[in-house]
Amino acid sequence: MDKSRVFVSMLFFLLMCVAFSVSEATSTTKPAFITTTHPPVHKPCSIQTSCETCLANVSCLWCQANGSCMDYPVSYVIPPASMCKLSQARWGVCWVNFEALIIAMAVICGILLLAISVCCCCCCCCKRRRSSSFDREDEQFARRREEIRQRADERRAERKVKHDEIRKKYGLIPDSDHPYSKFENE
Numbered sequence: 001m002d003k004s005r006v007f008v009s010m011l012f013f014l015l016m017c018v019a020f021s022v023s024e025a026t027s028t029t030k031p032a033f034i035t036t037t038h039p040p041v042h043k044p045c046s047i048q049t050s051c052e053t054c055l056a057n058v059s060c061l062w063c064q065a066n067g068s069c070m071d072y073p074v075s076y077v078i079p080p081a082s083m084c085k086l087s088q089a090r091w092g093v094c095w096v097n098f099e100a101l102i103i104a105m106a107v108i109c110g111i112l113l114l115a116i117s118v119c120c121c122c123c124c125c126c127k128r129r130r131s132s133s134f135d136r137e138d139e140q141f142a143r144r145r146e147e148i149r150q151r152a153d154e155r156r157a158e159r160k161v162k163h164d165e166i167r168k169k170y171g172l173i174p175d176s177d178h179p180y181s182k183f184e185n186e
């Protein structure tokens, strides 16, 4: 009984999948059909009378001030005020004026630049800190070596003193510090 229920639900799921894919296919074939019957017409910007139809062509600029569509002044990058005031110009979307668009782009660029520079600074700092820690390790190693050397020197000196004392005791070397050594030698 359980098995049959699982089977039915699986079948239902399969049917749903098939129905969905069929509807997808028909919906994807429809626009293709439309575009083949209606090839894109190349209309100049100047004949457009509404913002939406004007901005459908990316090479057009809409001026809200006198409701005119004009060719985008590509050579200027930013449309000059003589053509249309920036606050009145629309490009890409009708609900954002060009001024706001430029400000938004500038802000986004600024944020990106800031983020990149902060990242670079962080990387540099990390590298320097790591290298300085290496330097510190080197320094510690050198100091330890120096300590060992000094201790060895001290031990050698002590040994020498002890040997000298022994030699002095048995009179193997003349003791110049001894007050009577001079007389003894003479």
Ligand SMILES: *[C@@H]1O[C@H](CO)[C@@H](O)[C@H](O)[C@H]1NC(C)=O
Binding pocket: 040, 041, 042, 043, 044, 045, 046, 057, 058, 059, 060, 071
């Ligand atoms: C877009 O506008 C330009 C300039 O007016 C025009 O040459 C071009 O044909 C237009 N493109 C479309 C798809 O309407």
Ligand SMILES: *[C@@H]1O[C@H](CO)[C@@H](O)[C@H](O)[C@H]1NC(C)=O
Binding pocket: 063, 065, 066, 067, 068, 082, 083, 084, 085
């Ligand atoms: C709209 O105004 C601009 C200047 O502000 C001008 O160059 C353009 O010819 C005007 N267009 C119409 C259709 O009046």
